[in-house]
Amino acid sequence: GQNIDQPTEMTATEGAIVQINCTYQTSGFNGLFWYQQHAGEAPTFLSYNVLDGLEEKGRFSSFLSRSKGYSYLLLKELQMKDSASYLCAVYTNAGKSTFGDGTTLTVKP
Amino acid sequence: ETGVTQTPRHLVMGMTNKKSLKCEQHLGHNAMYWYKQSAKKPLELMFVYSLEERVENNSVPSRFSPECPNSSHLFLHLHTLQPEDSALYLCASSQDRSRPLGNEQFFGPGTRLTVL
Numbered sequence: 001g002q003n004i005d006q007p008t009e010m011t012a013t014e015g016a017i018v019q020i021n022c023t024y025q026t027s028g029f030n031g032l033f034w035y036q037q038h039a040g041e042a043p044t045f046l047s048y049n050v051l052d053g054l055e056e057k058g059r060f061s062s063f064l065s066r067s068k069g070y071s072y073l074l075l076k077e078l079q080m081k082d083s084a085s086y087l088c089a090v091y092t093n094a095g096k097s098t099f100g101d102g103t104t105l106t107v108k109p
Numbered sequence: 110e111t112g113v114t115q116t117p118r119h120l121v122m123g124m125t126n127k128k129s130l131k132c133e134q135h136l137g138h139n140a141m142y143w144y145k146q147s148a149k150k151p152l153e154l155m156f157v158y159s160l161e162e163r164v165e166n167n168s169v170p171s172r173f174s175p176e177c178p179n180s181s182h183l184f185l186h187l188h189t190l191q192p193e194d195s196a197l198y199l200c201a202s203s204q205d206r207s208r209p210l211g212n213e214q215f216f217g218p219g220t221r222l223t224v225l
Contacts, residue, residue, distance in 0.1 A: 033213060042199055042216035043152070044111070087152065091212055096165070101151040 004090055004100035011106045012078055020073045020103045022088035031091040034062050034073045037102065038084045046073070046086075075105075083107045112136040115200050115217035122190065123225050130185040130220045132200030141183040142214065143175060144199040152199070158183060190224045197221055 003025040012018040022032070031050040035043040049055055049064035049071060061074040073086055085102040092098075113134045122128050134141065143155040157165035158177040172194075174186040183200055201214040 031212070035214075042111070042218050043214075045213045045215065048213060095159075095212070096157075097212060097214065098154070099152040 004088060004098060006086075006088060006100045006103045008101070009104045009106070011108060012075075014078055014080060014107055014109050016078050017074065017076050018078060018105065020075070020086050020105065022071045022073070022100055024069050024071075024088075024090045024100075026069075026090050026092060026098075028092040028094055029066065029069075029090065030093040032062075032064055032071045033089040033091060033097065034060075034071075035087040035089065035099075036084050037087060043087055048091075078107050080107050080109070111215040111217065113200060113202055113215050113217035115198075115220050117220060118218060119221045119223075121223045121225065122187070124190060124192075126190075127186070127188040129187065130198055130200075130222075132183040132185075132217055134181055134183075134200075134202040134215070134217075136202060136204070136215060138202035138204050138215070139180060140203045140205070140212075141177060141180075142201040142203075143183065143185050144201065145196050146199060146219075147196040155185075187222075190222075192224050195222055195224045 005023045033048045034046040036046050037043040047062040054063045059076045064071045085104050087099050087102045089097045089099045116131045140159045142157050145153045155169045156175040161177050172189050176184040197219045199219045200217040203212050203214045
């Protein structure tokens with residue numbers, strides 16, 4: 001089976017930096033995805049990591065350590081519109097993606 | 110706009126009704142998915158179709174019946190549902206589920222289902 005852990009809620013200030021962690025235990029790990037979901041809307045793809053290291057995409061970066069079963073999503077220069085749920089999803093070599101419970105981020109002025 | 114459309118956006122039905130949810134993807138993807146998202150619960154994968162063949166069924170009750178007539182269309186047929194089935198039903202597609210690079214999923218806007 002798979003076990004994915006994320007913090008339930010986080011709060012940060014506009015303009016700041018926030019790091020959302022995701023730890024996982026799975027067999028046949030083959031990649032990790034991050035999605036953003038605004039309230040009442042569908043998830044949208046943010047990033048994926050297959051190899052160890054940092055992937056940067058504008059204000060958002062995602063990091064993966066396969067040996068530690070750990071990933072984080074880093075959001076810089078936070079904006080109010082970044083308030084949303086952030087879901088990490090683990091992809092296995094069986095072609096299966098499993099989503100974590102998500103982290104609800106609230107950005108305050 | 111993600112290239113995945115779902116209809117209807119909202120549906121209210123009684124427990125004895127039969128209804129269908131429709132999903133269409135305009136991205137040329139090979140895989141399609143149905144998810145259920147209840148309030149304050151994680152996304153629950155229900156069904157996966159790859160090249161029109163059902164490859165995953167995650168212990169979903171038989172009152173939910175999927176249909177994939179071609180690689181662009183996916184249906185979820187509903188009958189004799191229960192109030193606890195009220196949720197947001199999301200459809201997604203991905204290019205190629207056999208490799209991570211092609212497995213990023215594009216979601217439709219969802220159907221908000223209420224069962225009375």
